[in-house]
Amino acid sequence: MRNETLAVHAGRSIDPATGAVTPPIHLSTTFEREADGSYPHGYDYIRTNNPNREALEKCLCELEGGVAAAAFSSGSAATVSVFQALAPGDHVIAPNDAYTGTSALLRNVLAPWGLQVTFVDMTNPADVSQAIQPNTRLIWIETPSNPLLKITDIGKISAIAHQANALCVCDNTWATPIGQKPFNWDADLIVHSMTKYLGGHSDVLGGVVISRVEDDFFRRIKTIQTSGGAVASPFDCWLILRGIQTLPYRMRAHSENASKVATFLSDHPKVELVHYPGLKEHPGHEIAALQMPLFGGMLSFQVKGGREEAFALVAKVQLFTRATSLGGVESLIEHRASIEGLGTSTPDNLLRVSVGLEHPDDLIADLAQALG
Numbered sequence: 001m002r003n004e005t006l007a008v009h010a011g012r013s014i015d016p017a018t019g020a021v022t023p024p025i026h027l028s029t030t031f032e033r034e035a036d037g038s039y040p041h042g043y044d045y046i047r048t049n050n051p052n053r054e055a056l057e058k059c060l061c062e063l064e065g066g067v068a069a070a071a072f073s074s075g076s077a078a079t080v081s082v083f084q085a086l087a088p089g090d091h092v093i094a095p096n097d098a099y100t101g102t103s104a105l106l107r108n109v110l111a112p113w114g115l116q117v118t119f120v121d122m123t124n125p126a127d128v129s130q131a132i133q134p135n136t137r138l139i140w141i142e143t144p145s146n147p148l149l150k151i152t153d154i155g156k157i158s159a160i161a162h163q164a165n166a167l168c169v170c171d172n173t174w175a176t177p178i179g180q181k182p183f184n185w186d187a188d189l190i191v192h193s194m195t196k197y198l199g200g201h202s203d204v205l206g207g208v209v210i211s212r213v214e215d216d217f218f219r220r221i222k223t224i225q226t227s228g229g230a231v232a233s234p235f236d237c238w239l240i241l242r243g244i245q246t247l248p249y250r251m252r253a254h255s256e257n258a259s260k261v262a263t264f265l266s267d268h269p270k271v272e273l274v275h276y277p278g279l280k281e282h283p284g285h286e287i288a289a290l291q292m293p294l295f296g297g298m299l300s301f302q303v304k305g306g307r308e309e310a311f312a313l314v315a316k317v318q319l320f321t322r323a324t325s326l327g328g329v330e331s332l333i334e335h336r337a338s339i340e341g342l343g344t345s346t347p348d349n350l351l352r353v354s355v356g357l358e359h360p361d362d363l364i365a366d367l368a369q370a371l372g
């Protein structure tokens with residue numbers, strides 16, 4: 001079935017007890033067992049499983065074309081579970097422009113735990129091949145990247161990983177299953193921060209790992225989920241499942257609006273450079289056109305001048321909210337270098353934009369008046 005149909009129906013069914021069309025939220029922490037000790041409904045304790053979490057996991061599996069999923073309390077908890085399923089002493093390769101939270105986890109939590117990490121430019125497959133070591137077990141990719149929207153060729157990096165007997169994991173948060181299907185390009189696992197487009201309304205935190213096969217590695221992730229307990233709550237799962245119902249239509253509009261905003265900005269004399277994979281002049285455009293049915297709702301741009309000019313612009317916007325995060329219905333703008341802090345390589349004149357679902361002409365008018 002197609003995305004739109006899966007988004008509405010996958011993981012959902014009429015509640016047999018009441019006939020409710022919308023699934024009930026199951027808050028019970030515990031479930032009754034039979035006298036013989038069995039659990040006739042398959043649930044025993046909320047940390048192990050819960051009907052709302054199971055429904056969400058099923059829906060995400062179907063949308064990504066995987067076979068198993070594990071939902072976590074945040075995208076970062078999902079990320080950590082993948083690395084913790086490796087063993088101390090294993091080596092991983094990650095992008096040098098990975099989401100700051102992911103790089104921080106690798107540097108501050110997983111490296112002290114014993115994981116070896118090499119950060120490379122993922123847009124250059126030769127650099128990735130060169131970084132392979134005998135103990136390389138996993139290559140992490142994130143495409144489009146944050147905040148420069150660099151595009152990684154998922155198929156090429158998967159092939160390099162598989163040749164080295166390593167796994168290829170794709171953080172698909174920005175593209176979503178509507179804008180990119182990493183399993184079609186041979187990735188082994190997909191990670192999402194559901195806090196962004198999947199939830200879609202800036203009101204819920206969550207993460208998920210989806211697997212192409214149900215193997216020992218995924219079973220370790222599942223053990224980390226159920227034993228570690230960083231699980232998504234029933235209400236959060238319910239909210240995200242609700243959000244997903246409109247995901248295909250939201251993504252179409254996010255992408256269309258972002259494309260219009262990107263074109264406006266790239267024609268503006270006060271803008272130095274626009275980073276949006278849908279623009280023909282974007283260095284990753286050709287690969288993006290191949291692996292992304294939609295270019296997505298995220299873009300960044302560099303104003304002429306420096307930090308001061310960037311700050312002056314964000315001081316004047318009225319429709320865009322100055323805030324971090326992304327993927328909600330409302331447009332956000334952010335001076336990325338400030339949030340990434342000391343040591344960031346993000347240009348000081350760069351602003352990152354999460355293009356929302358307002359009318360694109362209103363968004364463009366706001367940017368036009370702010371650019372002056």
Ligand SMILES: *Cc1c(COP(=O)(O)O)cnc(C)c1O
Binds near residue numbers: 075192193
């Ligand atoms: C936000 C984000 C994360 C982290 O997710 P949380 O839900 O905030 O923990 C990971 N990867 C990407 C690409 C993100 O944008």
